[in-house]
Amino acid sequence: MADMLDWTSADSEKLDIATYEKRAEEMAGRLREETSAGRLPFLTMPYMAKLKQELADLKERFKGFDHMLLLGIGGSALGARALQKAFFPQQDQPDHTCPCLWIADNVDAYALEAYLAKLDPTKTIVVTVSKSGGTIETVGQYFILKEWAQKHLGDAWTKHMLLVTDEEKGFLRGEANKHGIHALPVPDHLGGRYSVLSAVGLIPAAFMGIDIDALVEGAREIVGPLTEDNLSGKVLEQHSAFQLAAWAAALQDKGFDEMIFFAYIPLWASFGDWFAQLWAESLGKEGKGSQPIPAIGVTDQHSVNQMFMDGIRNKACLFLTCPNLPAGPRFPADLPDQFDYVRNKDFGELIQAEALGTRMALSQNGVPLVEMRMGEDGPKQAGKLIALLGTATILTGWLMGINPLDQPAVELGKRLAKARMNADGLEEEKADLNNFLTADRDIREF
Known part of the structure; x- marks a missing residue:
């Protein structure tokens, strides 16, 4: 089964994606320049x-x-x-x-x-x-x-x-x-x-x-077309990474400033933490960006999903699924009547049903959503996912007018920590630290 992006619930018609799609030729030119210079x-x-x-x-x-x-x-x-x-x-x-x-x-x-x-x-x-x-x-x-x-x-x-x-x-x-x-x-x-x-x-x-070869093969399947010397805007416009970037940039224009990464492949849940750093550190600059929120299906249906469904309407969602996960053991036939709907069914059917239900519910509650449907859950598909999201992040940053490859704000905390440990130099940071530590504090027992 092929790996697919399902755009049905992306709410594209409510967004000004066309403004960003028109910049495909500009982005293609920048990719040609950056790759030829060895900067990507x-x-x-x-x-x-x-x-x-x-x-x-x-x-x-x-x-x-x-x-x-x-x-x-x-x-x-x-x-x-x-x-x-x-x-x-x-x-x-x-x-x-x-x-x-x-x-x-x-x-x-x-x-x-x-x-x-x-x-x-x-x-x-x-x-x-x-x-x-x-x-x-x-x-x-x-x-x-x-x-x-x-x-x-x-x-x-x-x-x-x-x-x-x-x-x-x-x-x-x-x-x-x-x-x-x-x-x-x-x-x-x-x-x-x-x-x-x-x-x-x-x-x-x-x-x-x-399987490292499979990881790399999957990644190259995504990035290969983007590293061609003759990459055109027409080709880029049809690439999934650019389409995700245009969607993400247009979402921010409409106030969707949180991006949920909802993983319904349980073993892949930690890709949510990887994505959170990728998205936050690349795009959170100059007062711009959308906050990444890793979520695990089914676990987080019973925790933060209440906020996703019924909280502030500022959330969009990348929804990760795989229809070919293991079937697992079967539910017994001898079950109480109240659970008759799972009798003799595979345990693995449950996560597919949960994923479908959550995906539909999010869409019905106004959460723009793109489903990333992996045909398999193997290393090749992981390589494709890594390359797709990394490339989409870079392109989103360029469309936003920021540099997605640096992290200037992170450095301040590092310098202040070194000042606290009395590293050489950092006189300005040491002065700031002293002012912070000697200021009157509002401290209360609890």
């Missing part, structure tokens, strides 16, 4: 042939390890976790032994102490991911794991380390050069939220045995 490796993937060879070599090395501990945050971890949950669910199931992927993506002393105490250092490889090599939440954990490995492994500690960072500069690149640690590059112009189909996400995928 998310689309062109010029690094892939070399990376696949490196991953093939690493897979042999990984056979000596039971555990991979991934140190990363934000885009350095969200894609890996989405792939893990989607295609390596056995780690969350009873009686699973190894291999195991552990992701340290927060400043969490409880979790870090558990890794140090319970992981076998002789069977663990630590992968540290930071493009800049200076992300303190990640590099700080690297310092601690480095000491742990040196203590338990002696001179062999470097064989249990893998770095993913800038090809030429930064602290982690210096560590690789100084100690001879194997390091793979994060290509220039590839921001973390767009990096899942690079070494950032594909190293843990290779460790788990996920």
